[in-house]
Amino acid sequence: MNEDRITVSNALRRGDLFTRVSAVLMGAGMLGHRQIVKGALVLLVEVAFWAYMATTGFHSLGMMPSLGTEAQGKVWNEAKQIFEYSTGDNSQQILLAGVITCFAIAGLVVLWVLQLRHSYALQRLIEEGESVPTIKDDVKSLFDGNLHVTLMTLPCLGILVFNVVPLVYMISMAFTTYSKEGEHLILFDWDGLNQFARVLNMNGNIGRQFWHVLAWTVIWAIFATFLNYILGMALAMVINRKDTKAKGFWRFCFVLSVAVPQFVTLMIMNIMLQPSGAVNVLLQNLGLITEPIPFWTNAMLARVTIIVINLWVGIPYTMLQVTGILQNIPAELYEAAKMDGAGPVRIFFKITLPYMLFVTMPYLIASFVGNINNFNVIYLLSGGGPTRVGDTAGQTDLLVTWLYKLTIDQQYYNLGAVIGIMTFVILTVITLVTYRNSSSYKNEEAFM
Amino acid sequence: MDNQMAKNTLSPRRRIVNLLVHALLAVLALIWVLPIVWIVLTSFRAEPGAYTKTFLPQGYTLNNYVKLLTDRNVLNFPKMFRNTLIISIFSCTISTFFVLSVAYSLSRMRFAFRRPYMNLAMILGLFPGFMTMVAQYFILKAMGFTEGSSIRIGLIVVYSACTGLGFQISKGFFDTIPRSIDEAAVMDGATQWQVFTRITLPLSKPIVIYTVMTSFIAPWVDFVFAKVLCRANSDQFTVAIGLWNMLQKEYIYQWYTCFAAGAVLISIPIALLFLYMQRFYVEGMSGAVKG
Amino acid sequence: MATLSLRHVQKIYPMRDEDKEEKKRQKKRRKKGEEEPARKPSQLKITDEGVVAVDDFNLEIADKEFIVFVGPSGCGKSTTLRMIAGLEDITRGEFYIDGKLMNHVEPKDRDIAMVFQNYALYPHMTVRKNLEFPLDLRGMPQDEMDKKVEWAAEILGITPYLDRRPKALSGGQRQRVAIGRAIVRDPQVLLMDEPLSNLDAKLRNQMRAEIIKLRQRLNATFIYVTHDQTEAMTLGDRIVIMKDGDVQQIGTPQQVFDHPANLFVAGFIGMPQMNLFDGELVEKNGVYAVRVGDAEIELSKDKQKNLADHDARPQKVIVGARPEHITLDEKAGSMIEGTVDVSEMMGSSVHLHINVAGKDCIIIAPRLELDTGNLTTGSTIRFTLAPNAVHVFDPSTEKNLECD
Known part of the structure; x- marks a missing residue:
């Protein structure tokens, strides 16, 4: 069996001349096995690759270990009476070029494997006396059996260039000194795990902030997810009650707030809750308070306000999503429970809630992840503030907003990258644990 | 009784x-x-x-409203509106193609890369979106899309390049179309491309509309990426940055009421689109969960 | 012209996780030397390669023949059909149409049409567009398409609905459209995958008759999949009976009814099911007889010959007799005794459910010959089996001792 397989090792051991040559001259196997166009294209890619490597690739790779050494020079030119700048190394560009070169090499390796296997497969076709697909056949199959290649190439390329490469690039920054701290913005160096140590160290300034932010992020995500979920479901159930009149009207009132772009409503809320904003004015005019409530300057109050406003934003969303599912709960379940004499509260906890949790588990996980990464609400409402003097993170900053501040505002790129990686690790753990539990839950149900 | x-x-x-x-x-x-x-x-x-x-x-x-729509000196709202419209038309076209293509491939075709792709999409989704923002900026800068009117191209790329990761709702919808309909079409002599364009897409009108609309709206409501990419190039601003700027210290006194007007203006079409879409949204939601 | 030939065709699906676990459990049991648990009613073989859905399928189909694949769900009949259609790859073996190897030919190039169980009509097209679709894909000009569509609609009586959407049609009408879409391009081979199972009983009988008529008007070879043995018996020139991926028997309806190859076929074909008794095959001076309880029934001439040809030895056997091949005649000789559990009045006949030594047995008795007064629940009854319609099966191999 193994001997028949189309594998790289078989291709190298059993391949004919063309197949073996294609281990060096990529595409030779196809050229020699009657697939001229494809072979030529592959060969062209290889030539382009080596050309790239020769001109910049090897240089970039060579620069990777040091990330550049030449600082920008500033030399006093006596004759012209000016400073002359010599171009130094730019570590950030060197790192980017290095990462891109690594991806190019990985891409070529994949292509190498594919073309080698393909030429071996072609060789076998010819040996067995079967006809070799022509370029016309290949193009045809791109719209039939291989349609996924046609459809997915561009999206995958987009993801690779604008998501995977940036991500790897950013992750690699976490291991450098790239930061405004110590003026390492142009020339920086590898730094090992130092930044991680800084972030995780509870006694340091950054570490203390990190653990504070992390704790608030988790608390926020739990409140935001579960309060929204429970209250949204409650609202949906109240509207869905048999005796509730004008269901459509109530639903419309709440959906209207979802329909307005979130960033607009959040900015308005921010203004409304300012010391001289509409809410304080209203309350003062009504004589309920004399001094404006410091919604955004008191840390505790800011946190509560954010959670409450997020309820305003999120409850209609949940209601919208849950309504359809609620109506899908088999009526027999309710009828059976009623026959058994269960009251409305028991029915909710014994039937509605378990059913909803079961069906909406993926949604819950997704919204938890979404809340941990919920940039808009924090950034637009409190801006992360209030902030203690000397801190980069405010009292209501989430990991994401802190990440934003660290990279965009402060230009502490290495710290930002570390925070991003930590966020990812936390999310991965949470997601894995919940998925595990939910699948075992499912199995239990299946055994019943 | x-x-x-x-x-x-x-x-x-x-x-x-x-x-x-x-x-x-x-x-x-x-x-x-x-x-x-x-x-x-x-x-x-x-x-x-x-x-x-x-x-x-x-x-x-x-x-x-008059000031918002006619003042071209301080904050040129009409220009921002045009910028955003251009960006959203292009990115909407590209995103729709990407999302539907990926969703169809994952729902209907079987290939070795299918599982890894879905897992990868899940993993990438766990990284905070802003983590890549800086790096994306550097890459766009290296490509030369961060100066002058090419910022528009940069924004189009940012809004549409990674949309292939957001296939879940569409895939959930495609999954509900019975396989035997595809098979019948194959027996009738259709290629996969013909199945996609002549059977699946016409049958998925709700989700196509949903995809078009969500990707059309995205550039109107994003201010973070736009701000990072536009920096001080005020002639490239999108509506969202404009509105955001109106609330900054230097403008807020003069522009606050105009901000309200602008918010109302862009909310009306988006709200209408959303109210029209919510049916598909609910369907997609309960469908995806069921599958 | 279309002759089909399937040689050693096999379909193996890669293992899913639960299959892998099942296999691990099997290995563990074998290591511990434990007994294999009784196989579930339907269980496919699992090999190292995966789950064997169809194993060593061999069949030669003549031009214009009507073949029916029948068996319980999961037996591999639909998988075989889909391999013929080209919707599933053939793992091993060859499939030819008119002598040309078809394993790697695309479905659209096989000149095969298929009718699906759930109709699979295109909901967004009118009936006319549905029928035109296969023709349009082949680039047929509009006027020719019109003619073809009219022809097919005429045959199936769907002309009045041509401009409706499938949603506006009843189940029976949709099924006609589905058949229409299959025949409109004059395929060499017409595949039908349980086409009637979504219809109610009355409509099903009607459509069955129409399929027989349709067959006479078309020049196609038919392959029809069903789990309903009545459909199999009434429609097929030959029937292929399958179970757990294996072919059990291939033959004309007459053959499989009269000479079931094994216990499974015996039980599957015929309504109500064949009665089975624990018994013994005895031989005295070259004359075979079966003993059930105290009764001893000497077999008919051809049965004697068949058994002798296969060198049958006296042994414990399972004796099978169809309900209609049991007589209540007191004078018929050696009798089996049982008590009546239930008697069902069916009009022209009576179905008697009888308890024979703890086992249930059904007898169909013509009403006229019966003194129904005696057949109340609990009354004792004596009967015998028709010597020319008794089947003897080996209890361990479950094979009919008269067949190979």
């Missing part, structure tokens, strides 16, 4: 409960509608400034 009673006239207790429920709903509805009403009123407010002594405006005027 008892049954009849219950049907025709509610028992006193249930009546009270009913009354309370409706009262509660009314209060809640007020809380949810009030801010929206307030912003609409503010957009017609005659006196300037973000903060006023009264909750309701003292006088009403249309000038805020």
Whole structure:
């Protein structure tokens, strides 16, 4: 069996001349096995690759270990009476070029494997006396059996260039000194795990902030997810009650707030809750308070306000999503429970809630992840503030907003990258644990 | 007898409960509608400034709208509107193609890369979106898309390049189309491309509309990426940055009521689109969960 | 012209996780030397390669023949059909149409049409567009398409609905459209995958008759999949009976009814099911007889010959007799005794459910010959089996001792 397989090792051991040559001259196997166009294209890619490597690739790779050494020079030119700048190394560009070169090499390796296997497969076709697909056949199959290649190439390329490469690039920054701290913005160096140590160290300034932010992020995500979920479901159930009149009207009132772009409503809320904003004015005019409530300057109050406003934003969303599912709960379940004499509260906890949790588990996980990464609400409402003097993170900053501040505002790129990686690790753990539990839950149900 | 009673006239207790429920709903509805009403009123407010002594405006005027749509010197809203429109038309076209292509491939085709792709999409989704923002900026800069009017191209790329990761809802919808319909088409002589374009897409109108609309809206409501990419190039600003800027210290007194007007203007079409879409949204939601 | 030939065709699906676990459990049991648990009613073989859905399928189909694949769900009949259609790859073996190897030919190039169980009509097209679709894909000009569509609609009586959407049609009408879409391009081979199972009983009988008529008007070879043995018996020139991926028997309806190859076929074909008794095959001076309880029934001439040809030895056997091949005649000789559990009045006949030594047995008795007064529940009854219609099966191999 193994001997028949189309594998790289078989291709190298059993391949004919063309197949073996294609281990060096990529595409030779196809050229020699009657697939001229494809072979030529592959060969062209290889030539382009080596050309790239020769001109910049090897240089970039060579620069990777040091990330550049030449600082920008500033030399006093006596004759012209000016400073002359010599171009130094730019570590950030060197790192980017290095990462891109690594991806190019990985891409070529994949292509190498594919073309080698393909030429071996072609060789076998010819040996067995079967006809070799022509370029016309290949193009045809791109719209039939291989349609996924046609459809997915561009999206995958987009993801690779604008998501995977940036991500790897950013992750690699976490291991450098790239930061405004110590003026390492142009020339920086590898730094090992130092930044991680800084972030995780509870006694340091950054570490203390990190653990504070992390704790608030988790608390926020739990409140935001579960309060929204429970209250949204409650609202949906109240509207869905048999005796509730004008269901459509109530639903419309709440959906209207979802329909307005979130960033607009959040900015308005921010203004409304300012010391001289509409809410304080209203309350003062009504004589309920004399001094404006410091919604955004008191840390505790800011946190509560954010959670409450997020309820305003999120409850209609949940209601919208849950309504359809609620109506899908088999009526027999309710009828059976009623026959058994269960009251409305028991029915909710014994039937509605378990059913909803079961069906909406993926949604819950997704919204938890979404809340941990919920940039808009924090950034637009409190801006992360209030902030203690000397801190980069405010009292209501989430990991994401802190990440934003660290990279965009402060230009502490290495710290930002570390925070991003930590966020990812936390999310991965949470997601894995919940998925595990939910699948075992499912199995239990299946055994019943 | 008892049954009849219950049907025709509610028992006193249930009546009270009913009354309370409706009262509660009314209060809640007020809380949810009030801010929206307030912003609409503010957009017609005659006196300037973000903060006023009264909750309701003292006088009403249309000038805020006029100023918003005609002032081209300080914050050129019409220009921003045009920028955003151009960007969203292009990115919407590309995104729709990407999302539907990926969703169809994952739902209907079987290939070795399918599982890894879905797992990868899940993993990438766990990284905070802003983590890649800086790096994306550097890459776009290296490509030369960060200066002058090529910022538009940069924004189009940012909004559409990674949309292939957001296939879940569309895939969930495609999954509900019976496989035997595809197979019937294959037996009738259709290629996969013909199945996609002549069977699946016409059958998936709701989700196609949903995809088009969501990707069309995205550039109108994003201000973070746009801000990072545009920096100080005010002639490249999108609507969202413009609105955001109106609330900054230097503009807020002069522009607050115009901000309200702008918010109302872009909210109306988006709200209409959303109200039209919510059916598909709910369907997609319960469909995806069921599958 | 279309002759089909399937040689050693096999379909193996890669293992899913639960299959892998099942295999691990099997290995563990074998290591521990435990007994294999009784196989579930339907269980496919699992090999190292995966789950064997169809194993060693061999069949030669003549031009214009009507072949029916029948068996319980999961037996591999639909998988075989889909391999013929080209919707599934053939793992091993060859499939030819008119002598040409078809394993790697695309479905659209096989000149095969298929009718699906759930109709699979295109919901967004009118009936006319549905029928035109296969023709349009082949680039046929509009006027020719019109003619073809009219022809097919005429045959199936769907002309009045041509401009409706499938949603506006009843189940029976949709099924006609589905058949229409299959025949409109004059395929060499017409595949039908349980086409009637979504219809109610009355409509099903009607459509069955129409399929027989349709067959006479078309020049196609038919392959029809069903789990309903009545459909199989009434429609097929030959029937292929399958179970757990294996072919159990191939033959004309007459053959499989009269000479079931094994216990499974015996039980599957015929309504109500064949009665089975624990018994013994005995031989005295070259004459075979079966013993059930105290009764001993000497077999008919051809049965004697068949058994002798296969060198049958006296042994414990399972004796099978169809309900209609049991007589209540007191004079018929050696009798089996049982008590009546239930008697069902069916009009022209009576179905008697009888308890024979703890086992249930059904007898169909013509009403006229019966003194129904005696057949109340609990009354004792004596009967015998028709000597020319008794089947003997080996209890361990479950094979009919008269067949190979």
